[in-house]
Amino acid sequence: MSRPKVYSIAPDAPFLPTLADRILDGTLLGDWPRGDENPFWLSDITVVLPTRRAQLALARAFSERGHVLMPDIRTFGGEAPDEEPFLPPIEAEPLLPGVSRLERRLVLARLIDGWARTPAGAQALSTPPSAAEVLALADSLAQVVDDLNTEQVSAAALAAIAPENLAANWQNVLEFLNLALVAWPAILAERGKADGSALRNERLKRQAETAPLVFGDRPVIAAGSTGSIPATANLLGALSRLPRGALVLPGLDPDLDYPRLLKPEESPHGHPQYGLAQLLRRLGVPPDAVVELGAPGPRVAVIRQALALPEGTARWAQARAALAPQLAEATDGITILGARTADEEARAIALAARDGLMHGKTIGIVSPDRNLARRIATELLRFDLEVDDAAGSPLFHAPAGRLVRQILSLASNAFAPVDLVALLRNRSVVLGMERAEVARLADYLETRLLRGQRPAPGLAGVRRLAAEREGAEKLDPLFDALQQALDPLCTLLAGDRFSSATFARTLAEAFARIATGDTVPGRSELEAWANELAGREGEGPLLPATGLEQVLYKLMAGFEVRNSQPRRDDISIWGQLEARLQSPDLLILAGVNEDIWPEPADPGPWLSRGMRMAAGLEPPERKQGLASHDFEMALGNRDVIVAYADRIGTSPALPSRLLQRLEAFVGKQTSVLRASGNVWLEAARSLDAVVGARGADRPMPKPPAHLRPRRLSVTEIETLFRSPYDLYAKHVLRLRRLDPLGEEPGARERGSMIHEVFARFVIEGHDFDGPEALGKLNAMAREAFAGLDAIAERRDIWLRRFEHAAAAFLEFERDRSIHVRKRNAEIKGEWVFPQLDDFRLVGIADRLDMLNNGELEIIDFKTGSIPAVGDMKNFDAPQLLLEAAMAGAGAFEGLPSVAASALTYVKIALGPDAFRPTEFKPGEGFSLMGAADEVSRRMQRHVTEFLLRDTLPMAARIRPDVTLRYRGTYDHLARNEEWTLLEGDEE
Known part of the structure; x- marks a missing residue:
């Protein structure tokens, strides 16, 4: 094999179009024959990219350049059909099936739940975790497993962590990890399965080993990957060493001090070039050996200076002076949009995107914040622009998940009126009836029966309340259908503890009876979730009948509902991964706030930062480095809007450190970047504003x-x-x-009941001076408060208070009896x-x-x-x-x-x-x-x-x-x- 051939495309060059151009002009093909001597030359080339979205975008780039015959475009470690060409032309052991995320979550949760009940677990966790917290801890432990697999670090490496240097709680955690990380592989082996991260490593390893046999001397180009996964880095090295292999990196900075960048004591992990520096070290390629496919422009120099290593900021004055003549050109096309709230940010982004579409531009909106992405999609609906978040909608929040939550809430809260009406108002609820009939009965139930009433708990309490109302028998079919649908779930929740499998199965059965024959978005995903969970009987912690909505949220984590309807392709909302290598006409970075982009460097509950590094794992700042690289590449887009909010929810928020560095470096030029953003902010603020508002006049009705x-x-x-x-x-x-x-009855109702008792005592002519007066008053009060059986605790409190009030009432009346002839x-x-x-x-x-x-x-x-x-x-x-x-x-x-x-x-x-x-x-x-x-x-x-x-x-x-x-x-x-x-x- 030859020395790796490594290239780079600067951030300010559209990556995939540039890659297509360099393939077509032969720059990346060496002496591979093109043109008439080999009319099918393009189809003999293999291009390997990080994501399917990049795969489609590259195919579009070739199509736009008039080429019908495409290269063989693949993804790293893709799905099984895509991997077949990588398999060796010899027999190989078949890979084990992968363990599902849900199965792993339940098994690890059972291990954690057992440990939490031990003295060591109780000491480490301080308070007994709830079922939802146990499931969250299971996902965190699964991430530790994936980190070990991804970075090819053995669990035995945890022995390098000196427990005597740790606090007592960390010692207990480490002791559990040493047991769990031995038990988990044994459980997998017993089930004949493997972790997805381990299978990915094995697939990438096979691809690297068999690359010379599969490709021979044909051109193979690996492009767009930073090699952050060691197994991917090995594959990149194998492909780049082939006779006609090439590696194209995204946005490498050849002038950076890589030896310093790789020193752990410098804490460089959050730098955008850290991953590329690690990759070059693995490949044994010095930065000056990397060929730049096109000279970077002044914007790249500004971005790289702004995101320099800490000691580089000391030279900002000189760097800014050198770039001063080009600073306006470098920042032309960059807009900074600093909104007051996330709502205003979403509205301004929607207006900017709409304007871009009106000018025939393609729009890409990137946000790591899923809530903000949904806000933006909603704001775009103002202009009849339907666009979906590429990451999909979490099943928990999808219409099917929302209906399941309403069902659970109704059963958990014993058919409380608000929950009952909320469920019946859901348009997917049919209960085997016509939807119009359900809506009509819901209207009657709400307006004629439940307003101002608090029935006794359960459907039986609602039925008893209905029995007191003439004509309410029309509700019987509705009540019968609800009882048939929810009785099994109510019975389950009345028990002590139950398994996750039983919980999911019972919920799904209730959903099927309530939404009969109706197509609810997310229904198939819900059924798939329930079926998988129902097949895991005996796994996971036993669930109590409280806090189940949070448990449901954790159990549904990772299940997404994607839109299957066709949407316009000139505007998209992407996550950071989907946005990599994309080059729309206008790129909008949304949610560029601290702790969102980049996310906090949280090592998780199982290993502290020091423990991770002692075991040979990358620190949590590594993810911040990837986010920084995404930011650097995105800013290379010709037109880009960087948006953030000063408040998120009820809390103040800060712009991302990445944006703060950019503004600090460009100095006074920041006002120009913000001025262009203020245009959209003012438009957003005026969108719902009323110009020339005048207060309403005092109403002056003059009826006859x-x-x-x-x-x-x-x-x-x-x-x-x-x-x-x-x-x-x-x-x-x-x-x-x-x-x-x-x-629920309040002070007004209590006052009416007390008035009723005192008046009745007088009307019936009872003796205030008699020894039985107080007992008689209390007996009357028990009769008056009998309607409070649905809230027995409040009734008992009111009766206790009434006893004191009755005694004072009798004393008041006795003192004045001498003056009163008749009451x-x-x-x-x-x-x-x-x-x-x-x-x-x-x-x-x-x-x-x-x-x-x-x-x-x-x-x-x-x-x-x-x-x-x-x-x-x-x-x-x-x-x-x-x-x-x-x-x-x-x-x-x-x-x-x-x-x-x-x-x-x-x-x-x-x-x-x-x-x-x-x-x-x-x-x-x-x-x-x-x-x-x-x-x-x-x-x-x-x-x-x-x-x-x-x-x-x-x-x-x-x-x-x-x-x-x-x-x-x-x-x-x-x-x-x-x-x-x-x-x-x-x-």
Whole structure:
């Protein structure tokens, strides 16, 4: 074999088109005959590339150059059919089947789960891991196995790690690793399988050994690989040493100080050229022996200076001065887009991509952040541009996975109303019925049954609630189908522990019954996942019935749903691997934030950075070096946008160190790069902005007088005084607030129940001084709170609190018994005003107690706050005054006309203010009945102006209560926040 023939294509040259040109002009073919003497010369050439996407792009490059006959284009270590030509022309042992990722995850998880229960495992892990955490640890351990295989380091190398230099927890971890990394190969051997990383090494080794026999003296060109995998590096060396072999590297810097770059003490692993330097060392080729296929331009010099080794930054001033005349040319075409948020970043990228398409450009969007990629795809839909992330959508987030999660949530939460309605609203749920029928029943179930109701747990609780509602029998077919579909899953979750196989099988069966006959995107992938997992009975940790959504997420990791529909080919979203060697007209690097591009140098939970290096493994910064090389190659594109966000989620974020270095080197030129990015940011911000926004006017509805209400309650008079619009919405438009779905009883319901018990005690005539009074009150409370069986814990707490409140109530009533002749509870009243077109004022008084002196005391028991004294004096709390006026007019059933001598608020509570009476404070110069007469006159004036006539609008917030810290029922309809401005307590 000859000395390796190594070439390089600079970052600013489109790699695959340049490779095609150099093949066609014979640069890479040596003396291989071309032209008329060998008309099929191109089909005799073999080109080996890193990815299938590069394979297709190179074929397109040859086609664009008018060549129908293509070279034999292959990938390194591809699928079995692609490897056949590499196999030796002699008999070879067949390779073992590969162990699946899921099988390995379950087996390793079982090992970790057993170790976690030992004293050593408990000490190392500090807290017992959940099932989801065990599965995550299994994936991390599998990565250690792959690293050992990839870097061809034996597990025995861990013996080089001196345990006496480690902390106690790391010693325990190392002890487990020594056992697990011996047990795992034995398990594989017993099953007759092998790790995928080990099989890849073996395939690449066979290809390297048989290359001379397979290719002979025909041209073979290996291109685009950095040789980061040692087995790949060996194959590259074997191919490049063939008589007509050649190796074409991506973006090699021949001027770099490679001896320094390879010194571990210099920590060079994050440098973009580190992998190429390692490859050249393995090949025994000095950098100056590498042939550059085209001279790099000034941009390459700028990029390489910006990403120089640490000591290279000390020479930035000289380098910048030397490049100053070319700096503008070098950075022409680079745009920096610094968005405020990831949402804004995605929108700006979508606008830039759309503009490129309108100018006939091809667009490539690269992001290692899958969430950001999905955001960008969604933003592109604004412009009817359907583009998919090449990496696909995780099964967990795909429609099929989403439906499975809804099924699991419904069963786990015992048919909670929100989960039940959410499942039935999923358009894939058919339950063996017509989808329209399911939707109709879901509407009825939500609006007529579950709003404001909290049924007992389980489907049985929902059925019992439905049985109380007339006409709800129409839901029986729906309930029967749900029970048949989910009973096995509910039974499984009611148990103690179960296997992953049983869990997946039961979930898949429920999915099949619920989504019968419907095509759900991801359904086939879900079935494949469930079938594989169902065949692993006895493997993996036993699962508890809690935290199962996280367990499902870990079990589905690695299963992707790819779009099978044809999409346009002039725009693509790629991951970093898919983007390598691609050269679109506009390349957009998205998510160029620190800890995203490059990712954190996390060694994982099993080996620290020092332990990895002691065992002969590369440190975690090696992946950062690959990301840096991707960044360097991407910046070589003629037009490139580098985008990042200042905030990701709720946390601040930084631009990537790679971008920071570039900006630091180019200095003032950064403002030019950012200015071109600001164009897209301003467009993104204005896309949803409203120019010349004007606040809404206060609503001024003027319905005809005959449509306005002629009957109000005493509590609605305050609304009439403060915001007639609320009465318009309630009585004219007949709008009622929908109760929250599955609402649990709160303070309002508790207050109503307590009022009901206290009133019932009075109505039934029980003796406050009797020894059985407290027991009777508690018995009544148990009856009133019986509807809280669905939330028994809350019911018991409320009953315990009621016992204290009841004792205080009895003490309050006993203290005043000497003054009270008769107590009257929950008395209805109606006051008719003939002079106001028979307007009626109605109300139910908590207590109207006749005193021994023949006077009347009106009591309002409050579980909420008592009105402020200022509101009492200003007639802004008119309820008790109106009840006094009604009593004076004889408007209460069974009571004669009588003047009230006391209006009292009593706070129902457990603190020191409990059952302490608060007297109503009328305004200065008013007696109680005088104030009652005044509020009656004011009410009549408001009724006349706002209800009996249609001259005044029923406006919102004419006298607002600015102390309220919650929204009113109709505030959103009145659009209050658009035409009011509150500062503190002032309007």
